[in-house]
Amino acid sequence: MHTVTLLTDFGLSDYFVGAIKGVMLELNASLQFVDITHLVPARDIRSGAFTLGQAYSYFPGGTIHLAVVDPGVGTARKGLVASAGGHYFVAPDNGLISRVLEREPEATVYEVRADHYFRKPVSTTFHGRDIFAPVAAWVSRDIPLHQFGPPLAKPVRLPPPVLQRVKDNLIQAEILAVDQFGNLITSLRPEDVGDQPCKILAAQREISQFRRTFGEGTAGELFVVPGSAGYFEIVVRDGSAARELGLAAGKAIGVVLG
Amino acid sequence: MHTVTLLTDFGLSDYFVGAIKGVMLELNASLQFVDITHLVPARDIRSGAFTLGQAYSYFPGGTIHLAVVDPGVGTARKGLVASAGGHYFVAPDNGLISRVLEREPEATVYEVRADHYFRKPVSTTFHGRDIFAPVAAWVSRDIPLHQFGPPLAKPVRLPPPVLQRVKDNLIQAEILAVDQFGNLITSLRPEDVGDQPCKILAAQREISQFRRTFGEGTAGELFVVPGSAGYFEIVVRDGSAARELGLAAGKAIGVVLG
Amino acid sequence: MHTVTLLTDFGLSDYFVGAIKGVMLELNASLQFVDITHLVPARDIRSGAFTLGQAYSYFPGGTIHLAVVDPGVGTARKGLVASAGGHYFVAPDNGLISRVLEREPEATVYEVRADHYFRKPVSTTFHGRDIFAPVAAWVSRDIPLHQFGPPLAKPVRLPPPVLQRVKDNLIQAEILAVDQFGNLITSLRPEDVGDQPCKILAAQREISQFRRTFGEGTAGELFVVPGSAGYFEIVVRDGSAARELGLAAGKAIGVVLG
Numbered sequence: 001m002h003t004v005t006l007l008t009d010f011g012l013s014d015y016f017v018g019a020i021k022g023v024m025l026e027l028n029a030s031l032q033f034v035d036i037t038h039l040v041p042a043r044d045i046r047s048g049a050f051t052l053g054q055a056y057s058y059f060p061g062g063t064i065h066l067a068v069v070d071p072g073v074g075t076a077r078k079g080l081v082a083s084a085g086g087h088y089f090v091a092p093d094n095g096l097i098s099r100v101l102e103r104e105p106e107a108t109v110y111e112v113r114a115d116h117y118f119r120k121p122v123s124t125t126f127h128g129r130d131i132f133a134p135v136a137a138w139v140s141r142d143i144p145l146h147q148f149g150p151p152l153a154k155p156v157r158l159p160p161p162v163l164q165r166v167k168d169n170l171i172q173a174e175i176l177a178v179d180q181f182g183n184l185i186t187s188l189r190p191e192d193v194g195d196q197p198c199k200i201l202a203a204q205r206e207i208s209q210f211r212r213t214f215g216e217g218t219a220g221e222l223f224v225v226p227g228s229a230g231y232f233e234i235v236v237r238d239g240s241a242a243r244e245l246g247l248a249a250g251k252a253i254g255v256v257l258g
Numbered sequence: 259m260h261t262v263t264l265l266t267d268f269g270l271s272d273y274f275v276g277a278i279k280g281v282m283l284e285l286n287a288s289l290q291f292v293d294i295t296h297l298v299p300a301r302d303i304r305s306g307a308f309t310l311g312q313a314y315s316y317f318p319g320g321t322i323h324l325a326v327v328d329p330g331v332g333t334a335r336k337g338l339v340a341s342a343g344g345h346y347f348v349a350p351d352n353g354l355i356s357r358v359l360e361r362e363p364e365a366t367v368y369e370v371r372a373d374h375y376f377r378k379p380v381s382t383t384f385h386g387r388d389i390f391a392p393v394a395a396w397v398s399r400d401i402p403l404h405q406f407g408p409p410l411a412k413p414v415r416l417p418p419p420v421l422q423r424v425k426d427n428l429i430q431a432e433i434l435a436v437d438q439f440g441n442l443i444t445s446l447r448p449e450d451v452g453d454q455p456c457k458i459l460a461a462q463r464e465i466s467q468f469r470r471t472f473g474e475g476t477a478g479e480l481f482v483v484p485g486s487a488g489y490f491e492i493v494v495r496d497g498s499a500a501r502e503l504g505l506a507a508g509k510a511i512g513v514v515l516g
Numbered sequence: 517m518h519t520v521t522l523l524t525d526f527g528l529s530d531y532f533v534g535a536i537k538g539v540m541l542e543l544n545a546s547l548q549f550v551d552i553t554h555l556v557p558a559r560d561i562r563s564g565a566f567t568l569g570q571a572y573s574y575f576p577g578g579t580i581h582l583a584v585v586d587p588g589v590g591t592a593r594k595g596l597v598a599s600a601g602g603h604y605f606v607a608p609d610n611g612l613i614s615r616v617l618e619r620e621p622e623a624t625v626y627e628v629r630a631d632h633y634f635r636k637p638v639s640t641t642f643h644g645r646d647i648f649a650p651v652a653a654w655v656s657r658d659i660p661l662h663q664f665g666p667p668l669a670k671p672v673r674l675p676p677p678v679l680q681r682v683k684d685n686l687i688q689a690e691i692l693a694v695d696q697f698g699n700l701i702t703s704l705r706p707e708d709v710g711d712q713p714c715k716i717l718a719a720q721r722e723i724s725q726f727r728r729t730f731g732e733g734t735a736g737e738l739f740v741v742p743g744s745a746g747y748f749e750i751v752v753r754d755g756s757a758a759r760e761l762g763l764a765a766g767k768a769i770g771v772v773l774g
Contacts, residue, residue, distance in 0.1 A: 003541060005534060011438030015312035018263060018294035022316030025261060029318060036534035042439050054531035058538030060545060074471025124471040126486030180527030181558050213590030213640040228642030269696030273570035276521060276552035280574030283519060287576060300697050332729030382729040384744030
């Protein structure tokens, strides 16, 4: 039984997610679906790329990851199918698999062009249903990736997360994402600072308290924990750091070392 | 393995969806569930009917579609089980399968009355769990539909979508639905206007720009695309037409031909 | 095929739910997942306990229920695995399975301590992924529960729902939960009042109208129905009783008998 994960900005109210699952089941009735999320903010490729980059590696090898955040649907943007780290990816070629490619430099990527694998007629507005879902289903039926089209030498890549030493004792970093709890996931990893003391500058605040876990400190306290995604996270005990600091994904922060 | 799709207004916070899946698994452990949506607005049969009418046909023949938007639960309203277009439907008889019946005139519909298929005791407030879920599970175990009750000659039907030529060059249409992106799905299909030039009148605006896809035009521009549901959609490039025009499902629009 | 249900406060936007499913599939590829909910309010153990207590019993015997609402992750709070009423439960030891234990006094509960079943390295911030998900997967592979650790004699218990006769003709009760429709689920069951006439005092209102189902009465009317969870519910016809009365879970109500 093949697992197909889904990550989209389709939301959970419309027929879109049902349609793409139906299309896949029509081609392979024994698929197992796992929804990563359908709540990527509309057209937010960067947010989708972060979540996909976090989620895929927990799945068994051979899992097929179908990702559709596709503001350019129907335009000249290409579609792709990739093999990376033992996983398969089907997505528009717009940067959505950037974080995967950063982690998997040995990835092989093909353009999706062989339209006999598509659902016909192909609409100009829903390639998730007409192109990417059927291609994912055909991948699950062991069609070799090169059958879908020619190698894609330069898939579109988002700029990597901001993390740059701008002075001897100052690193410029950014907020990568905000999670469900309002925790601010930074681009700074514990290994970037090692054993040096440091503090984080964010929204005119200096945060020098580092703790092991969310449940330490006192209610309402602002501090930093080593997050489960491998990055430091700015959190508020029993609250939302995003609300407390008024920060969102993409915002700059500073890190003062020593 | 049988696929059962689910469409309800139960939301995603409560135990309701889990309960109906548990009840079905108890009767048939090898079901595959696909959630169409559980976010139909509370008690909005028309909205549920639209989404169900869009979603079902993508699934393989033999799929069972369980749909529960049921403000009349426990009252005199009937329950039904139907075979239509190679699919099965289990729902209250309140119009929820109207769009399916419009597309599948050969449908056969039965009233659900044979209470030995029900979960006991049957509550007065949750027939999704006590009647419709077990009936769907029994359908998956190949109980012939006529065993559930007598034919239902006149299932409740919602009025069809508004689409009417009111003058030689004027069609009255309506907004059928608003999707996740704020796109306004109209009741007008490309084949209704053919090759004639036309413009859409909506919320005191004249929209004469027709494009192939969402990614054309300039940011913020209002235009029309042939949507993936088979209808024209009013959209805003990188924005929400619903917000821009202040329109919602059920609102009238006009179409001027020539 | 084993069914694993999931109940968390992880929300539906992040990679968290995907990660825990991926971790489980890596250990047992033939699991069937059913999401109870991921929208438990952040850190609200009481709310999660209510929903879990309602949902589990509908599933077939042998179902594994993975529940993670875990504000104390990484602190001294324990983890547990339990067998209760023919079901399995994996959760932090913080009261989350309280409602299950109330209904299943014969439950056996073990502390989760055998770290060779954990995902390594174990983070301090995401035991759902690193401890509870792998333990649930190992349960599905028939590891006997006592292998995970020693018996847990006194699992943390929340106070039971408030339901107390404070005078001869007065019962003090509470709102247990508010559902998707704004219905107020009380701690009062039909068997608590039997055939006596009674009225409910809530938010300075006296509600003496009891009906069988939501569809009776007139639009906007406030009344009581026997809810599907086994408790009386305060409802508004075609509306939200929670909004009408301004009440939420945990609020006190009174019941006047006779």
